[in-house]
Amino acid sequence: MSLAHHCxxxxxxxxxxxxxxxxxxxxxxxxxxxxxxxxxRDRRGALVTHLNQDDFVVLEEGQPQTIRHFAQxxxxxxxxxxxxxxxxxxxxxxxxERRAAAQFFxxxxxxxxxxxxxxFDAAVELLMPLANSARSIKAGLERLSxxxxxxxxxxxxxxxxxxxxxxxxxxxxxSELPKESGRKAIILITDGVDVGSKSxxxxxxxxxxxxxxxxxxxxxxxxxxxxxxxxxIQPGQIVLQEMSEQTGGRFFRVDRQNSLNKIFDAIQLxxxxxxxxxxxxxxxxxxxxYRRLEVLLRxxxxxxxxxxxxxxxx
Numbered sequence: 001m002s003l004a005h006h007c008x009x010x011x012x013x014x015x016x017x018x019x020x021x022x023x024x025x026x027x028x029x030x031x032x033x034x035x036x037x038x039x040x041r042d043r044r045g046a047l048v049t050h051l052n053q054d055d056f057v058v059l060e061e062g063q064p065q066t067i068r069h070f071a072q073x074x075x076x077x078x079x080x081x082x083x084x085x086x087x088x089x090x091x092x093x094x095x096x097e098r099r100a101a102a103q104f105f106x107x108x109x110x111x112x113x114x115x116x117x118x119x120f121d122a123a124v125e126l127l128m129p130l131a132n133s134a135r136s137i138k139a140g141l142e143r144l145s146x147x148x149x150x151x152x153x154x155x156x157x158x159x160x161x162x163x164x165x166x167x168x169x170x171x172x173x174x175s176e177l178p179k180e181s182g183r184k185a186i187i188l189i190t191d192g193v194d195v196g197s198k199s200x201x202x203x204x205x206x207x208x209x210x211x212x213x214x215x216x217x218x219x220x221x222x223x224x225x226x227x228x229x230x231x232x233i234q235p236g237q238i239v240l241q242e243m244s245e246q247t248g249g250r251f252f253r254v255d256r257q258n259s260l261n262k263i264f265d266a267i268q269l270x271x272x273x274x275x276x277x278x279x280x281x282x283x284x285x286x287x288x289x290y291r292r293l294e295v296l297l298r299x300x301x302x303x304x305x306x307x308x309x310x311x312x313x314x
Contacts, residue, residue, distance in 0.1 A: 077182030122162030192236020
């Protein structure tokens, strides 16, 4: 058979393949897949880790959704952003925060996980970019100590007062977290009082939700810093509770019964006991609007802890 004949046969085959491909139905790959991480607790508050897909019901704007993927995700990559309040009201707490955070990261961060560290007072500063080595994390936490007010203010030199809490959450959600895949969490250590942010609490919650980040807030207060009864600073607690509830995280309060180390242990346990639910929204319009979510259990004695909604990104 001549070379020319071979070429004619090959060309005819290509034409047939192209024609066949044109007759195949097109496949949509830009479906609106929504991922929801949740934890489940019983009436005593204990984590429940033995459930399967049929135990869950997911509602979007009140409409049941079909769960397409289900897993107990203890192995998905984890990105943790630690945001620490270094304002004047936290002067005596920073070193304790650094020590507890060092222990937490040593237990939580595995080879495929990453962490970053932000401090916030009158400014928001990235003290440690995304890293996963113990050495890098230790160096970042040392910078936290160096950046604390009682170090900066030696000799009467320091930044002006302020606590840009909301701006810090937005910075973490829009700069560090969007580039990461897998599970994403913000751990916020503060008294919850914001002074000087350009944004508001609703903006901070929106940013965290758009980044698919869970906010674990730790209410840590030094009453001596205020010179006032504790009840005078409780609005900060309400702020942190709202952030955590809306994003599917938890609120913690450091007190005599709950040390910072004990709280970090509880966060670590929850992170390793989460369920991942994925569904394709029955509303396929990508209008950028906020959609309410609700995760329910068929067993009424159990309660799911998950984010309250998401944005249908255009």
